Every structure is written in C-alpha cells, then in structure tokens.
Amino acid sequence: MSAELADLVATAIKLGVTLAILINVVPVMLWVERRGGALIQDRPGPNRLGPLGIFQALADALKFMFKEDVTPSAVDRPLYLMAPALGLLPALTTFSVVPFGPDVTFRGHVYQMVVAPAQTGVLLFLAIASLGVYSLVMAGYASNNKYSLLGSIRASSQLISYELALTLAVVAVVIPVSSFQLADVVDYQRHHGWNVLPQIVGFLIFLVAAFAETNRLPFDLPEAESELVAGFHTEYSAMRFATFFMAEYISMTSLSALGATLYFGGWTLPWVHVEGFAGVAVGLAVLFGKVACFMAFFVWVRWTFPRFRYDQLMRLGWKVLLPLAIFNLILVAALTLAGVL
Amino acid sequence: MEMAVFAVFALLAVGSSLVVIAHRSPIYSTLSLVVTLFSVAVLFVLLGAPFIATLQLLIYAGAILVLFLFVIMLLNVGRDEGIPGGHRLQLATAILGALVFTGMLGLLLRSALGGGPPAPLTEQAVSLSRLAQELFAEYLLPFEIVGLLLLVAVIGATVIARRATEEELAVAPSGPLADPTARGGGPEAPEPVGAGAGAPRPGYAAWSSEADRAAGGARPASVPGGRA
C-alpha cells in the first residue's frame, strides 16, 4: 500500500471516529441539559421514557423528524434553506485540528492523531469558527421577520466582538510554545505543567469568550426565548431548528476540546503514558472526559445566571475583556522573553 | 491531484466572482464574495502560503465581509438596478473587461517567468518561523507603520460614522453632523430594547415606512433583495 493511500485511509478513519463522537454528543447533551437543569432547579426533569429519562433524546429526534416542516412563503428561499446546514459545517470542521492521542507507528509509518495536522493549527480553528457567523446572519435576514433580523444582528455583532478576546487569549497560549500546532501545545504542557495555572487570566477570558461565541447563557440574547420570540431561528421548524440546535452543541464541544487542549493538557494526563492504539483509546477517553467537565460547566452556568442585556454584553466584550486580553498577551510575551515560561 | 484541486477551486472562484458582479442583491454579492475568498484561500495553500490563507479566512472572510453585511442590513441597501445606459454600455464594459484581461495575459506571457515549473515545496519553504523571522526582521518598520495605520483607521471610522451629540446639535442644528433622517417630534420608530445609546438605527426601521403603513404592514417587496 503506497504511502499516500495509507495516509488517506488513516485520515478517513480518524475523520469517521471524530465525527461519530461529535454527532453523538448531541443526544447526550440533550439529556444532560434537561436532567442537569432539573437537578439545579429542584424538579424531576424528563423521567418518563426509560430509566432516568435516557430515551428522551430519541423521542425528541423522532418528533423532529415527523414534525411538519413549515416554510413561510415570503422568505428568501436559497438563504433560508442554506443557513442551518451552513451552521453545522464550521462546528464539525473546527474539531479537525484538535489532537486526541499519541503518534501511532503502524507498519513503519508514523501517523499523527489529528485529522488535519496543518501548520497553522489553532489559527485555522479560529478562522473556520469565525465563518460560523454567516449562518446566523443568513438565517435572520432570510426569515423576512423583524425579530429574526434583530436577533441575527445582535448575534453576529456579539460573535465578532468576542472573537477578538478569544483570539488574543489563544495567541497568548501559543507564544511560549512557539508553534500554532495543538500537538506542540500538548507536548509543551507535558513538560511544563498545565497552562491554566500560569495563564489563569487568559483562561478566564477564553471561558467567557467561549460562552459568548456559542450563544450560551448568560450571553444568549440572540435566541432569548422570552425576548425575541426565538431570535434568529424563529421561522425555522422541525429538522431545520434541530440542525441549529445540533450546530450549537457541536460548536460547544469543539470549543471545549480546544479549551481542554490549550489549558488543561488535552489528551494527556501527567502520570499516564500509554503507547500505540491503546494510547489512542486512552487519549480519546481523557480528552472527552475533560470536554465533559467543560460541558457540565456550560450547563451549570446556564441554569444559574440571568441573561446579559445587549449593551452590557458589548461593554463587557470591548471595554473589559479586550484590554484584559491585551494585558495578558503582553504579560505572557514578557515572561517568555525573560525565560520564565 | 494538485491539478484537480486547482481546477475545482479556480472554476469556483471565477463562477462566484461573476455572481458578485452580476447579482442585483448586495447580500448575495457579499456571500458570493465569501465563496470567492474561500476558493482563493485554498489556492494560496496550493501555492505554499498556508499562513496567508488562514489569515485571509480569518480577517477577510470572517471579519471584513461580516462588516459589509452589517452595513448592508443597517442601511437597508436595496437591489442594484445597474447604471443607466442599457445594453450598449454593458457591452462596452464587457469588451473593456475582456481587453483588460487579454492585455494582462499578454504581459504575463512575455514576462520573464524563469525556466519551467518551480521547485517542489519543501517543509522549509512553507515554514512559518522563517516567514515570521523575515516579517519581524526585514519588514519591521512597515509592520509598525501598518499598526499605526490601523489605529488611525479605527479612530477615523469611529469619528466619521458617529451621530452628533446633543451639544453639537444645539450649536449647529443643520451642520454637517446633523442627521436629516432622524425624525424629531413626530412618531418615532421604537428603539430596539436594550440597544446601546447612540447605536445606529437598524435598517429594519425602514420597513415601517409610510407606504408600508398604508399597505397595512411590511410587504415582501419592501424587503431588501426580496422578490419584487
């Protein structure tokens, strides 16, 4: 088998594994969200379907599939139909730069456990994530509806504002590592300890920006249920609405994976060193364990805090997070030059 | 393999750029430009410039064009009916465009492009650290000047696009900063809930124009880019 063919097959396998995991996150998150929220709010939550309501997601999926797909007559058809699918693409693609295991040597060939070992690793993640704005904008505009348009304008301005703070926090992590590739970031943390401690400020900025980037409470004004009907996805029903839903959860997962890799060591644990295919399995388990912690935190915050008002949100993004992120960047650069980091 | 990728994305780039210049709705033009930029970014990767490709996606497609979309929706820019002058003028510009293209192609063919295909891309040629070293060593001065330029642009844009404050309007009610589109005294369109003070009025307010009120609500024709 030639080298390129082997590479192609390996990439296909990696892609299959990661996609399978990502798509299956959605029903799990549905359950976690509803039972977790119920736990926090001291109520039972879904408990009719199966023990502890674990088949609720299945019932939801069936409902979405059989629900009538209403397409309003005055919408801008091509954009209206494209928007949900376009939201799913960046969410799924960004995960491809996250490493999930040690390098594997198979038949004399070394395979990296990243779907796309691009040289511009994290930057590519941020670039593709920033393309997710278009789905929101298209959905709101095409819906021919004041509330949708308002929701989409809010959503896109929120996204691009917090993108800056997110990018600066990420760049601050990259500076001591001297490489954009996430595999190198993980390697660095293996030798220097997890990044969260020396860069706690950067981590907090990343966390807040991640909440804003995924439109999660307390930053979910674009889809605020009590304010704008349903914001930019008001006019969407059934499977299209489900697609937006899926896109949100999957982008949450990707960002959590990025956060875990940048600040918490990614697929490694300090005392664990397993090689080969078993190492990949362990790496996957560790990475998604950390992702699960992040997601639980997302759910916890959602059911705890009230919502930010739009002007408070913009003020926080521009007047608080951005200066903090710049300060963090300068600090990390100075420490790296001084040889401390 | 490289040929196949080039063919696909070159055709995509040309096709979407034709949509950019031909489509009547500015929203569709902007979205087609996103597709063009994406294809060109892929071509950058083929040419051994992955960093520039990522920057193009991040900055151009991810920020600048979103800004375009914002302004289009803010100003409620309608369909572009094209310059008056009919088919003769369009034919003239098409011929001019073809002339520009053939002229450039001729110049390119005659330019000394060296011998044959370039050397295959090595790891070192594509390396980011070499690029960074060159950028910060030889080109440090332009780098800093561009930073200054961006600062000036931010300040300039903020000043140009802002609304007059109360004191400035009191001094010069019809001066350059006055906003004749702002309705004072009469029934105002309600400000969106929670909008920051002084934020520009969103374009959707134009939907509640007189014609729409007379017709009993917004009609599809009044939607920017909607079917007339």
Add this chain to the structure above:
Amino acid sequence: MSAGPAVPILWYLALAAALFAIGTIGALTRRNGISIFLSIELMLNAANLALIAYSRQLDQRTGQILVFFVLAVAAAEAAVGLALFIAVYRQRRTIDINRINLMRH
C-alpha cells in the same frame, strides 16, 4: 500529495488576471456604492493571488509578506469606506452613486 503534473504558475496568474478583469467590470457597471466596493475588494484579492503566485515562482517570501500588509490595509480601508457610506447615507438617504454626485450640480 501525489505527483500529478504540477500546475504551471502561469495558470494562477491567468486566474488572477481574470478575477481582476471581472472586478473591473463590476466596479464600472454597478450603481450601488457597496457593490462597487465589493468589486474593488475582488480586485484586491486578485492582486493578492498574483503576489503569492510570484512568491512561489521566485521562491521568496516577499510576496507573502506584501499580501500580509495588503490584508491589513484592506481591512483599514473597508472600515473607513463603510463608515463613509454610513455618513453619506445619513445626509442623503441614498448610496446610489448617481445621486450623491455633488460635483454635477
């Protein structure tokens, strides 16, 4: 990547020329200020493609660095240009270039 025939640099340059010509046609035949601006961005992009193609051919990084600066300048230009459009719209309620032509009166 497998060895297929490498794409001659001339084809990239021809594509850049085509995009530039298309952008020129767009800038000349549109009535909307924003559409003209979009065509100009298209022309900028064509120039970027040509720069990168030459950078590859001559095996130097100067082209890529130039494109880096062009990207920054394009961002600055877009910001200021769109701010100007907003200001003009406030005064004239239109961005139709045939109607914001003060020099004609």
